[in-house]
Amino acid sequence: MLTAEFVKDHARALGFDLCGVAPAASFPELRRIREWMSRGYAGDMDYLPRTAAKREDVRRVLPSARSVIVTGTVYNVDRPYSTEIADPGEAIVSRYAWGDDYHEVIGRRLQDLLAWMRSQHDAPFDALAYVDTGPVHERVYAQYAGLGWIGKNGCLINPELGSWLFLSEIVCSVALEPGVPAFDQCGTCALCLEVCPTGALVEPRVLDATRCLSYLTIELRREIPEALRAPIGMHVFGCDICQDVCPWNQSPARSDDSAWQPREGLDHPRLLDLWRRTDEGLAQLVRGSTMTRAKSAGLRRNLAVALGNSADPAAARVLDEVRPDAESGSFTDPMVQEHLRWARGKKP
Numbered sequence: 001m002l003t004a005e006f007v008k009d010h011a012r013a014l015g016f017d018l019c020g021v022a023p024a025a026s027f028p029e030l031r032r033i034r035e036w037m038s039r040g041y042a043g044d045m046d047y048l049p050r051t052a053a054k055r056e057d058v059r060r061v062l063p064s065a066r067s068v069i070v071t072g073t074v075y076n077v078d079r080p081y082s083t084e085i086a087d088p089g090e091a092i093v094s095r096y097a098w099g100d101d102y103h104e105v106i107g108r109r110l111q112d113l114l115a116w117m118r119s120q121h122d123a124p125f126d127a128l129a130y131v132d133t134g135p136v137h138e139r140v141y142a143q144y145a146g147l148g149w150i151g152k153n154g155c156l157i158n159p160e161l162g163s164w165l166f167l168s169e170i171v172c173s174v175a176l177e178p179g180v181p182a183f184d185q186c187g188t189c190a191l192c193l194e195v196c197p198t199g200a201l202v203e204p205r206v207l208d209a210t211r212c213l214s215y216l217t218i219e220l221r222r223e224i225p226e227a228l229r230a231p232i233g234m235h236v237f238g239c240d241i242c243q244d245v246c247p248w249n250q251s252p253a254r255s256d257d258s259a260w261q262p263r264e265g266l267d268h269p270r271l272l273d274l275w276r277r278t279d280e281g282l283a284q285l286v287r288g289s290t291m292t293r294a295k296s297a298g299l300r301r302n303l304a305v306a307l308g309n310s311a312d313p314a315a316a317r318v319l320d321e322v323r324p325d326a327e328s329g330s331f332t333d334p335m336v337q338e339h340l341r342w343a344r345g346k347k348p
């Protein structure tokens with residue numbers, strides 16, 4: 001007979017740092033998603049309006065659902081925060097992307113958990129497992145499972161572990177005892193809203209994704225609006241600023257899992273080294289990591305912007321270097337060319 005405690009114990013044995021159970025229900029936070037989209041904050045992420053109805057209530061994803069088992073996995077490793085990097089030649093990559101693709105790594109662990117649940121339960125049951133891939137607003141279910149609260153920066157914060165967490169979930173038709181929802185501990189703090197370089201956090205917990213560096217450097221497939229290029233700074237994939245400054249991340253948990261350690265080439269990456277790579281060289285570097293999502297042209301575009309912003313004198317020179325692949329691959333993309341012109345125009 002499967003119980004919530006039994007599942008949580010086994011999740012920990014499989015390497016998950018957190019596990020809790022939320023009821024398969026709709027919550028007030030989920031019903032605000034449509035209003036958020038109606039303000040245009042989802043930008044080009046068309047999959048969000050397409051799946052809005054499901055996101056409002058997990059029972060529209062799995063009609064027999066009774067429970068949402070949410071897991072959390074710490075991915076933080078022992079490296080400085082992006083806000084501590086003063087070197088103008090260093091490329092900034094969001095720390096979740098330094099290691100292996102979490103969809104793959106956590107996905108395997110989640111399937112192991114589900115297989116074990118099936119082996120333990122006395123009857124067949126319906127279940128769906130997602131790692132940031134399904135139409136489930138996992139942070140909200142994580143909060144109702146007692147894993148932490150949704151901070152003003154929109155991230156799930158666990159009071160002991162911080163917010164460097166991968167979330168994943170199993171939606172299932174087994175009724176398990178839900179946890180106690182976590183309470184908000186942001187208090188009067190508003191640091192994340194104050195430091196966001198583009199003002200993307202328009203209100204506590206309300207993100208205008210179209211201004212967020214994570215959206216601009218990963219999800220956006222078009223030109224980055226010119227007014228937002230300077231605030232991108234040296235970010236070439238994602239942004240961690242609003243988590244770096246969070247008081248709950250000042251003594252954060254760290255993982256020694258080899259999957260999340262920075263791969264060679266992404267441990268203090270140099271803008272120049274990344275730029276000088278061919279498309280194949282870039283693809284080789286990011287193979288098996290979430291950075292593949294940005295595609296060659298997206299990464300090249302981001303690197304051009306970062307080099308344009310960099311105060312490193314070598315950045316100007318490298319933008320003008322004659323390169324054998326200048327007439328091929330991502331360099332032939334008009335979007336890349338336009339950003340390259342912009343970057344060169346920033347140099348004396």
Ligand code: SF4
Pocket residue numbers: 153195196197198199200201207211212213214239240241242243
């Ligand atoms: S990730 Fe960066 S750009 Fe996005 S809200 Fe946080 S600080 Fe702002």
Ligand code: SF4
Pocket residue numbers: 151152153154185186187189190191192193242245246247248
């Ligand atoms: S920086 Fe402050 S307001 Fe923002 S999420 Fe952290 S505790 Fe909450």
